[in-house]
Amino acid sequence: MSASMIAEYGLLSDCASAALVSRDGSIDWWCPGRFDAPSVFGRLLDADAGHWTLCPVASSDRRTEREYVDDSLVLRTVHHTRDGDVAVTEGLVAEPGARGHELGQNSPMVLARVVEGLSGTVRMRCEYVPRPEYGLIVPYLHCRDGEVQADAGPLTLILRSPVPLDCAHGRAYAEFDVRAGQVLGFDLAFAPAYGPPPRHLDPVPALAETVEAWRVIRELHPYDGRYPDLVRRSALVVQGLTYRPSGAVVAAVTTSLPERLGGTDNYDYRYAWLRDFILTVRALWVTTCPEETGRLFDWAARSAGRTGDEPVPIMYGATGERDLSEYSLDHLRGYADSRPVRVGNDAWHQRQHDVPGLLIGAHLLQDEIRDLSEESKALLVGLAEQATHWREPDAGMWEDRGPGRHYVASKAMCWGALDSAVKLAPLLGPRADPERWATVRDEIRATVLRDAWNDRVGAFTGAIGSLELDASVLVMPGTGIVPATDPRMRATIEAIATDLTTDGLVRRWPDDPAGFVACTFWLVECLAMAGETARAAALFERAAARANDLGLFAEQIDPRTGAHLGNTPLALSHVGLIGAAWRLTKPSFV
Known part of the structure; x- marks a missing residue:
């Protein structure tokens, strides 16, 4: 069998x-x-x-x-x-x-x-x-x-x-x-x-x-919002993905389950991604568990250590390991003959500009309920400085293993990092440089609004100069760089809803083999922020119904067959559901 x-x-x-x-x-x-x-x-x-x-x-x-x-x-x-x-x-x-x-x-x-x-x-x-x-x-x-x-x-x-x-x-x-x-x-x-x-x-x-x-x-995680049963189930899954001794939340419990059956995009997701950090923190915050968000911050600060000119790693092992060098298990046939089967993940040493924005934004969400340690202050200042290198190309949110590009979502995250750092500056000590940070922040916004829009596509595209739509830009309204009600952002939302969405599931890009669950919930949030609450709720309910009979989501879902694809259960899918449910409860939530 x-x-x-x-x-x-x-x-x-x-x-x-x-x-x-x-x-x-x-x-x-x-x-x-x-x-x-x-x-x-x-x-x-x-x-x-x-x-x-x-x-x-x-x-x-x-x-x-x-x-x-x-x-x-x-x-x-x-x-x-x-x-x-x-x-x-x-x-x-x-x-x-x-x-x-x-x-x-x-x-x-x-x-x-x-x-x-x-x-x-x-x-x-x-x-x-x-x-x-x-x-x-x-x-x-x-x-x-x-x-x-x-x-x-x-x-x-x-x-x-x-x-x-x-x-x-x-x-x-x-x-x-x-x-x-x-x-x-x-x-x-x-x-x-x-x-x-x-x-x-x-x-x-x-x-x-x-x-x-x-x-x-469950009793420590009360939730007062829409879709409480769905949110409680997803919150429980996030708890189940938490390595309790350290507080880290791993992306999934599996390795090498393929995005495309028989394909080679099979990666090890049993690690903790800083990319997912603010979304996970927000999910824990929404379900009112400040103790765990505090432990997650402590884990991140300890794992990152002192920051310098080198970018902060995008992921760590459950107890903060940095070197997650990848190798193949050639004796295994792989799920549905999808090879290679990998252990480790070489994306750990990629440059991703979204990491500073996620971490600093997460601290901004929490600054009223916990004091910042000296280590956290040093980390946040270092991350803000890294965000000032926003002009350099990076691997992007989807961890492209080819040459770096100027991904729009990455630029937006750098804007969010510096905007949050300016707001946190009074708490960060003498190394904070809010005036310079604000100047760079404004440069980023001007560049994104000028260069990321593509008239031929009629939308903000995935990378500056690209003609390809990419669902990663759905994070832009959440950073604050451009509101969902902005005419060009609204046009982008509609383009993604029309051209990247099949049977209520949003693909990351045109050739993506299946719908990406988290992106679908990000579209729900964008629609809610744009004032289309009924449309957003209908999309939410359609996506939520794609979970298995136990309420679990993998990374992706084939819109034609309903088959789940990729590693499972995926934390990002479940924190996406929690975030979308809360956005439908409070559309103005930041």
């Missing part, structure tokens, strides 16, 4: 690592320990890279329903078969007693699954095929006393099973009956090979504790 369609997967998270489980009950992706660790289940990228399946034996005439338990990331799947009904409840469990933001601080690294007979008698199968190091290692399995121990390379895995398992050739298997009222718990514990042994937790109470931990997080 190969990997399921991307939209068929549900997310499990303990705010340190994540797993993906298919509708059919197969865990096809788990990187225990932290989001960017090597996988032990990697069938998502290769049929032979490991999985753990727990589902009814009969596949025909089976109907499946699933939902998260009480707004947690504990998943309950009900399988309806001819012989009866059975539920599987599963999750990456919380530390016993952990509540709210304590979740993930000291993760026990245990994956628990509980089978419950609901009616009749259902024949089930358990197939456990661990393949550590992205499928490179076939471990020896030792079956004894209800446990299956796998010792392989740098890790130990112990599966506790209530049913006997037959072990052979790195695979453990069992078929068993579940009667109505019967409850069977499985738990899989991970630990590094040369440390304390894996922890074991009773699956039933462990999952109940985990639901309670997530419930407290």
Whole structure:
């Protein structure tokens, strides 16, 4: 059996690592320990890279329903078969007693699954095929006393099973009956090979504790705006993508899921992008969690360190690692034969002018609720100085790996950086230079309004001198460089709505293979800011309906088939939904 369609997967998270489980009950992706660790289940990228399946034996005439338990990331799947009904409840469990933001601080690294007979008698199968190091290692399995121990390379895995398992050739298997009222718990514990042994937790109470931990997080994130159910789900996904020990929010939990099936644009998204910083901060701020936005600021300042003439890296590892050098896993076939499969991301050393604007703007949003440390002041001054180099080309928001260009969104972000820095200058100490910053800021605006507009296209194009539309310019009204009501910005919005939008999904550029979820929500915001609230709401609702049955979005969606594409679940897609919902609530929100 190969990997399921991307939209068929549900997310499990303990705010340190994540797993993906298919509708059919197969865990096809788990990187225990932290989001960017090597996988032990990697069938998502290769049929032979490991999985753990727990589902009814009969596949025909089976109907499946699933939902998260009480707004947690504990998943309950009900399988309806001819012989009866059975539920599987599963999750990456919380530390016993952990509540709210304590979740993930000291993760026990245990994956628990509980089978419950609901009616009749259902024949089930358990197939456990661990393949550590992205499928490179076939471990020896030792079956004894209800446990299956796998010792392989740098890790130990112990599966506790209530049913006997037959072990052979790195695979453990069992078929068993579940009667109505019967409850069977499985738990899989991970630990590094040369440390304390894996922890074991009773699956039933462990999952109940985990639901309670997530419930407290939900209560810490009240939201008073339109589409509250959708916003709460997306906020929970953002929480699930947060590496709690540092506060960083990773872009996604997967690597190398393709933008185009069979294509080569397959990248590792298990890192934290500063590009997404202000949007994530705003999402957390909208859901009223200043504690987490503060931790995110601290992470960014610590990760960036002292700034100099070199540009600030656009992304970091979850604990602030800079060197994310990329390499290929040539032994993996890739999702839908999409190669290469990559680990690391060479975009980490690109120049992107949007980074200063995102970081400084994020601090401006927060300056009333937290004091700036000396490190933060130094960082903000350094970022403002970097924004004064706005005339240099960069890689742009979409991380073009070719020669740099003069991307319009990047220029707008430099304008936003300096505009925010001028406003923050009284808090930044003696190194602040607001008069010079204001002069450069005004130069940027004059240049963008003069040179970014293209009469032949009738819109602001993606790069100065280009004839190609690019949805990245939808960020311009949000920076303040030009209002959405400006006639040329309105014309640009209409051009994107007409020429880059198919079935309610916005592509980034004309040849983009599918709609980019975040860009669709940015168009919603622009329409709302332009005063077209009803039209914006209709587009929002149409886009939100494209989520999978659990409310999850990947990076892109094919407007013809509805198939999700790219890495999943994508933080930028979900913070885009939150931002659009809030913009529809308060169109004048900055």
